[in-house]
Amino acid sequence: MPAWQWLLDAAGVLLVLVLLFGAGLIVRRRLLSRHGGTFELSFRVRHVHAGRGWLLGLGRYSGETLEWFRYFSLWPGPKQVLERATLTYVDTRSPEGPEELSLYPDHVVVRCATPDGPVELAMSASSLVGFQSWLEAGPPGTDWTRPAR
Incomplete structure (x- = not known):
């Protein structure tokens, strides 16, 4: 041949x-x-260089957790799982520098704190409202007087 x-x-x-x-x-x-409850969610995996390390993905609320799935992966399970009880909202900011090219145009960067360290997510403003509501809507019996971690 x-x-x-x-x-x-x-x-x-x-x-x-x-x-x-x-x-x-x-x-x-x-x-x-x-099953619903999904939205576009980017996750910053590397913090070495300013504005870099973002991966596009899909977020899904699953009870007490927020699951993050990479877009360009065939793996059926989530790449990251964030628990509501250990996640604390810090603030939001607009994408800066190289982030403007890495993220969707209408997304904002959300900074959160976990016991393992800071976490940065990027989502649309409407998804941010849902995210904040999900964080505040703890299950019955939640101790609202506990100090933030």
Whole structure:
């Protein structure tokens, strides 16, 4: 078989793999979103360089936790899980510098504190209202007098 036929076959196999990956991403997104409570949520995984380290994803409320799923992954489980009891809202800010290119145009950066350290999320203003409501809506019997962590 000539070399050009090998190259053509390899290109065909690569194209099929790319199409299968795209179809897998679409199916995964549909499965994650089917029960509602999902929204676009970016998560900052690296804080080494200012304004860098953001990954696009999908957030989903699941009882007492906020689950974050990467967009470009086929893994069915969440990459990060934030518990309502240990998450404290700090403030919001507008994206700065390289963040403006990494994040969606209408998203704001939300800074939170956890026992493991600071966490930065990016979401739309309407999602922020839902996020703040979710944080404040603790289960019955929540001790509202406890000091913030």
